[in-house]
Amino acid sequence: MTAARIANRESRITAAPIHVAAGILKDARGRILLARRGDGRDLAGLWEFPGGKVEPGETPHEALARELREEVGIEIGAIDPLIAVPHAYPHKRILLDVSCVRSFTGRARGLEGQALAWVPRERLHAYAMPAADRPVVAALLQPAEYLITPEPGPDLDTFANTLLAAVRGGVRRVQLRALALGADAAAALVAALKPQLREQRAELLLGGRLGGDLDATLALCAAYGCGLHATASQLMSLTRRPALDAVFAASCHTLDELHHAQALGADFAVAGPIAPTPTHADARPLGWAAFAALREQVALPIYALGGLRREDLAIAREHGAQGIAAIRALWSGDA
Numbered sequence: 001m002t003a004a005r006i007a008n009r010e011s012r013i014t015a016a017p018i019h020v021a022a023g024i025l026k027d028a029r030g031r032i033l034l035a036r037r038g039d040g041r042d043l044a045g046l047w048e049f050p051g052g053k054v055e056p057g058e059t060p061h062e063a064l065a066r067e068l069r070e071e072v073g074i075e076i077g078a079i080d081p082l083i084a085v086p087h088a089y090p091h092k093r094i095l096l097d098v099s100c101v102r103s104f105t106g107r108a109r110g111l112e113g114q115a116l117a118w119v120p121r122e123r124l125h126a127y128a129m130p131a132a133d134r135p136v137v138a139a140l141l142q143p144a145e146y147l148i149t150p151e152p153g154p155d156l157d158t159f160a161n162t163l164l165a166a167v168r169g170g171v172r173r174v175q176l177r178a179l180a181l182g183a184d185a186a187a188a189l190v191a192a193l194k195p196q197l198r199e200q201r202a203e204l205l206l207g208g209r210l211g212g213d214l215d216a217t218l219a220l221c222a223a224y225g226c227g228l229h230a231t232a233s234q235l236m237s238l239t240r241r242p243a244l245d246a247v248f249a250a251s252c253h254t255l256d257e258l259h260h261a262q263a264l265g266a267d268f269a270v271a272g273p274i275a276p277t278p279t280h281a282d283a284r285p286l287g288w289a290a291f292a293a294l295r296e297q298v299a300l301p302i303y304a305l306g307g308l309r310r311e312d313l314a315i316a317r318e319h320g321a322q323g324i325a326a327i328r329a330l331w332s333g334d335a
């Protein structure tokens, strides 16, 4: 490659992201519309949410309405933002701005010869999609809030009751994080919590130091069918995804850690702290811009953590986060 071509390629990669508006359209049965990118186009053959580039002077809503009219032959009504994913492909950067379309008129057809498919939510994973779409599918399917428990302390009954109250209040994904609990007490707590969380359809992940070290935690995960949430240093010590029947997640603070989590096939990561937080007083806050800069380098769903409240979900989604992970804000309902 000549110097001029290299310079040209570099300038395209570092150039401002291309703003792309895409829509989640549902039919009467709740199935979601995917369109197949035709031959000769970038990322040809992959399935995507219909939409296209936002032209100068257009709002994302106007761009989406135009693209769906031109490409699929429908007229859309109001939209609700779902997630805006910054993603860096090797040759270009995009901001994939995805909204849920509340209503539309007309029958969807592939007006540019593209194949269309109405896909049940749980079948989305069976369709090969561009990397930027992975966080979009996660935003559709996985919880927006991730509760990380505070240290249980001596009164385990009150702890368990507060946790179950949070789950009854809508939390669907929980990490039991306890550093000071002995192995037997940890096992008894997991045995007590797991059936009740299953009944509420809430997922339980065990923090990587529950019951001692990672091996002890993995034994508890296997015994009770729980997911694993590895610490960043545990993540970096792993050379393959742990054998689990449940989700595998990790805390990440750097791009290396996020890349490693993705390479091991983690289901999601947690990154932060976004804002100052008393539980990690010495950690330097990342801020949203740095979060988005990390986010665009990996396709993993990532929860933002640190000093966040429930009301921060919208800003988290604007920066491509799966949602917010929190201790205080989700534990007692106050921050």
Ligand SMILES: Nc1nc2c([nH]c(=O)n2[C@@H]2O[C@H](COP(=O)(O)OP(=O)(O)OP(=O)(O)O)[C@@H](O)[C@H]2O)c(=O)[nH]1
Pocket (backbone or CB within 6 Å): 020, 021, 022, 041, 042, 043, 047, 048, 049, 050, 051, 052, 053, 094, 096, 130, 131, 132, 133
């Ligand atoms: N509409 C849409 N585009 C997506 C999705 N995911 C994703 O990475 N993209 C990328 O966002 C850009 C959308 O622009 P476009 O649909 O107008 O693309 P295009 O074929 O006109 O241009 P291009 O092929 O030169 O990139 C493409 O580069 C596409 O690869 C998605 O779910 N929906």
